[in-house]
Amino acid sequence: MFAEIFSIVFQFADVFAFLVLSAAGLAIIFGMMGIINLAHGEFITCGAYVTVIGVQHGLPLPLAQALGVLTAGLIGVVLERTIIHRLYNRPLDSILATWGISLIITQGMLVTMGSSMTGVGTPEGSFQVGEYTFSTYRLVLFAAAVMAMIAIYVLFMRTRYGVQARATMQNPQVARALGVRTPRIYASSFGIGAALAGLCGALYAPTMTLIPTMGITFIVEAFVTVVVGGSNVLIGTVPAAMVLGVIRTSLNAWQGQIIGQIGMLIAVILVIRVLPEGMSGWLLRRKS
Amino acid sequence: MLGKLKALNGPQTIGNGRAFWAGFAFILILVLVYPMWADPYDVGNSAYFAIWIFMALGLSLMWGYAGIMSFGQTAFFGLGGYGYGVIAINIGATGGLTLIALACAVFLAAVFAGTLGYFMIYGRVGGVYFGIVTFATTLAFAAFLHQTAGPEWVIGKARLNGFNGMGGMSLLAIPWFDGPIYLEDMALYYFVVLLLLVVYLGLRLLVNGRFGNVLVAIREDPLRAELLGYDVRKYQLAAFVLGSALAGLSGVLYTAWGQFITPASMGLPAAAMPIVWVAFSGRSDVTATLVGTFAILLAFQTITIYSQQYALILMGSVLLATVLFMPTGLMVEAGRLIRRLHGWMTTRAKGSAR
Numbered sequence: 001m002f003a004e005i006f007s008i009v010f011q012f013a014d015v016f017a018f019l020v021l022s023a024a025g026l027a028i029i030f031g032m033m034g035i036i037n038l039a040h041g042e043f044i045t046c047g048a049y050v051t052v053i054g055v056q057h058g059l060p061l062p063l064a065q066a067l068g069v070l071t072a073g074l075i076g077v078v079l080e081r082t083i084i085h086r087l088y089n090r091p092l093d094s095i096l097a098t099w100g101i102s103l104i105i106t107q108g109m110l111v112t113m114g115s116s117m118t119g120v121g122t123p124e125g126s127f128q129v130g131e132y133t134f135s136t137y138r139l140v141l142f143a144a145a146v147m148a149m150i151a152i153y154v155l156f157m158r159t160r161y162g163v164q165a166r167a168t169m170q171n172p173q174v175a176r177a178l179g180v181r182t183p184r185i186y187a188s189s190f191g192i193g194a195a196l197a198g199l200c201g202a203l204y205a206p207t208m209t210l211i212p213t214m215g216i217t218f219i220v221e222a223f224v225t226v227v228v229g230g231s232n233v234l235i236g237t238v239p240a241a242m243v244l245g246v247i248r249t250s251l252n253a254w255q256g257q258i259i260g261q262i263g264m265l266i267a268v269i270l271v272i273r274v275l276p277e278g279m280s281g282w283l284l285r286r287k288s
Numbered sequence: 289m290l291g292k293l294k295a296l297n298g299p300q301t302i303g304n305g306r307a308f309w310a311g312f313a314f315i316l317i318l319v320l321v322y323p324m325w326a327d328p329y330d331v332g333n334s335a336y337f338a339i340w341i342f343m344a345l346g347l348s349l350m351w352g353y354a355g356i357m358s359f360g361q362t363a364f365f366g367l368g369g370y371g372y373g374v375i376a377i378n379i380g381a382t383g384g385l386t387l388i389a390l391a392c393a394v395f396l397a398a399v400f401a402g403t404l405g406y407f408m409i410y411g412r413v414g415g416v417y418f419g420i421v422t423f424a425t426t427l428a429f430a431a432f433l434h435q436t437a438g439p440e441w442v443i444g445k446a447r448l449n450g451f452n453g454m455g456g457m458s459l460l461a462i463p464w465f466d467g468p469i470y471l472e473d474m475a476l477y478y479f480v481v482l483l484l485l486v487v488y489l490g491l492r493l494l495v496n497g498r499f500g501n502v503l504v505a506i507r508e509d510p511l512r513a514e515l516l517g518y519d520v521r522k523y524q525l526a527a528f529v530l531g532s533a534l535a536g537l538s539g540v541l542y543t544a545w546g547q548f549i550t551p552a553s554m555g556l557p558a559a560a561m562p563i564v565w566v567a568f569s570g571r572s573d574v575t576a577t578l579v580g581t582f583a584i585l586l587a588f589q590t591i592t593i594y595s596q597q598y599a600l601i602l603m604g605s606v607l608l609a610t611v612l613f614m615p616t617g618l619m620v621e622a623g624r625l626i627r628r629l630h631g632w633m634t635t636r637a638k639g640s641a642r
Contacts, residue, residue, distance in 0.1 A: 034416070036416050083612070091415075092357060092416070092419075094611075096610075096611045097608055099560055099563065099607060100606075100608035101604065102560075103560055103603060104601050104608070106556075107597040107600040111601075213556070220424050223423065224424055227420055227424075261432075265424055268424070269421060272411055273408070276413050
């Protein structure tokens with residue numbers, strides 16, 4: 001009996017980690033700047049590719065993963081400084097711009113790196129509960145998701161940067177008047193969002209086939225989580241991932257992966273009908 | 289009659305003057321006589337380009353006029369295409385049955401758009417969220433159809449066939465006295481051109497009429513429009529359903545043209561294409577969308593012959609460049625330039641006459 005319950009919890013944790021990790025970067029960029037970054041999937045791909053290339057050059061996996069996160073973050077900052085910052089007063093145009101960038105990157109990678117790349121295998125190790133065997137790496141993913149959330153909490157609630165970032169998010173004019181360098185805040189927030197996307201790619205790289213279009217695997221879940229969660233990462237993305245995780249896990253168990261994905265989408269359309277501002281909007285309204 | 293024709297012109301379209309309509313008539317005649325001397329392959333190709341324009345016109349209506357941003361028009365394209373395939377395979381092609389399949393498939397796309405649109409528009413989901421949900425919808429559709437390769441995925445006689453794509457549906461056929469006319473090559477060309485003419489003129493009537501004026505009022509300021517007493521949601525839903533039905537029509541024509549459709553037509557990068565065409569052309573004008581979409585499709589195909597990846601890189605760059613340097617769209621800018629030149633020349637002519 002315990003084994004069955006553990007198995008269900010394990011599957012839920014797996015889905016939860018997937019949703020949180022794939023959505024966190026998107027949610028930060030959306031929450032800070034109101035931009036839905038359609039090149040999000042490409043940042044994930046970037047993190048995964050750098051990780052695998054690092055491992056192939058002899059780096060240990062965690063170091064290669066850190067390198068992947070760093071690279072994605074740096075590319076994010078560069079992109080923000082060159083293109084995105086021109087479009088802050090036109091949020092819809094910035095979405096189109098990121099979509100254009102996404103097309104260029106994916107197809108450019110197909111041209112330069114070929115249609116697939118040899119991956120690195122999932123780190124071995126498993127443990128047994130009852131008669132079921134579970135992969136340890138999946139637990140690592142869950143732990144990483146929880147740690148990423150804690151890190152975001154500390155960064156935004158306990159540091160000087162966090163205060164300035166939240167001030168910029170609430171009212172950029174006043175923040176600027178009080179001496180916050182808002183362009184720098186925007187650039188670093190975009191970088192952090194991109195780095196989190198890179199983290200997602202880096203963590204899932206050992207479990208997947210590496211193809212330039214691998215970002216697609218994540219973006220539907222990422223968008224859906226952000227739409228349900230609303231613009232606040234901490235009180236939006238986490239509860240959204242929990243609710244969607246429950247829906248997804250039960251549908252997966254009942255009818256399989258694809259029904260799980262479609263059921264999640266239907267759930268989103270229903271949720272959005274009732275809570276147009278997402279869960280964080282709803283929670284904030286209840287508080288005030 | 290003349291009053292009806294006047295209704296084609298108005299503030300919501302760029303080309304209104306006598307010069308525009310003279311040019312329009314001239315181009316229409318060119319389009320009609322073009323197959324007489326052109327290579328049959330090129331004629332078929334032009335028909336193929338024209339097939340996509342319906343989807344672009346629908347997006348222009350929704351996005352450019354009503355301000356609803358949908359990233360997932362390919363969902364309705366695919367629904368129309370698969371709908372046509374399934375119905376045509378099941379009921380066959382005798383008599384006018386393929387035309388009934390066409391109508392049913394477009395209706396199917398419209399009903400789905402109505403359902404999805406109801407939940408979002410009546411839930412006051414606007415802007416970015418609308419784009420994201422439609423985007424996720426088309427990707428989920430693609431993913432769903434991708435895994436329907438097994439023999440258990442069958443609707444009546446029609447196998448969905450997963451990522452291999454569904455084939456074997458009939459061409460569109462128009463019943464005629466001595467047997468049906470199958471719409472391919474030249475016949476398809478004239479059919480699509482006629483349909484495009486009807487849709488284009490119909491959209492002009494619509495956007496220059498009361499409906500279009502209200503749509504533009506909503507786009508400019510939804511709150512103001514609502515305070516003036518218009519039910520904003522009703523108008524937006526109508527625009528969304530109409531635009532999506534046009535995407536469905538594109539899907540039907542595409543499937544009937546190639547007798548084939550795959551889930552890739554709903555996934556990425558396909559979903560980005562209508563956005564690129566309409567943004568590049570200028571979403572706020574149907575004429576600009578029509579001309580621009582045709583031009584960009586022609587360019588895209590020319591490059592695709594060498595490399596599909598390079599063609600898609602070009603599409604991405606076009607989108608980026610449009611957003612950065614010409615947000616209203618190239619064709620709309622060109623139209624405005626022509627109008628300014630024209631105005632400048634007429635005032636000069638008047639001045640010198642004095």
